[in-house]
Amino acid sequence: ARLTAELAREEAAAAAAPQAAAASDPDPLRDDRALPLFPLQPPRTGRELLADHITAMVCCAAMDTVGAVPGLDWLDGPTLLVGGARATDLPPQVLTLIEDGDPAGLRTWLARQGIRPEKPVRLA
Numbered sequence: 001a002r003l004t005a006e007l008a009r010e011e012a013a014a015a016a017a018p019q020a021a022a023a024s025d026p027d028p029l030r031d032d033r034a035l036p037l038f039p040l041q042p043p044r045t046g047r048e049l050l051a052d053h054i055t056a057m058v059c060c061a062a063m064d065t066v067g068a069v070p071g072l073d074w075l076d077g078p079t080l081l082v083g084g085a086r087a088t089d090l091p092p093q094v095l096t097l098i099e100d101g102d103p104a105g106l107r108t109w110l111a112r113q114g115i116r117p118e119k120p121v122r123l124a
Contacts, residue, residue: 003053004046011043047098054094058110060121062087066114082113 059080062068071079071086080087093106110117 001046003049007043007046007049051091051094051098054097055090057121058090058094058106058115061110061117061119062113062115064121065116065119068113087113 059068059070062080062082063070066082068080068082068087071081073079073086080090089109093109096105097103107117
């Protein structure tokens with residue numbers, strides 16, 4: 001609920017900014033905001049934001065405890081490399097936690113990788 005409220009505040013602030021900029025534009029014929037430069041993405045839901053935040057925290061814990069490294073896949077985007085191999089089974093575990101409220105799968109995954117969930121994450 002907190003993420004949804006914060007997202008709503010950001011959207012309201014973004015909607016107010018173009019109106020203020022349009023009022024102060026000295027040349028109405030030059031409108032750079034007429035067409036988007038890239039296709040618009042649908043707004044992200046609270047669940048998607050929560051999944052990204054939990055995944056980021058797991059990745060930070062993996063980097064701190066087992067020496068995992070971040071990677072980039074040209075098709076899938078950001079990825080986590082644990083022991084030199086992609087951790088492709090992390091996203092389903094996070095989604096199970098969020099959608100079903102069942103932490104058992106993620107806890108098992110963390111234990112199997114050797115990641116200690118009780119260790120505080122360093123945000124550097």
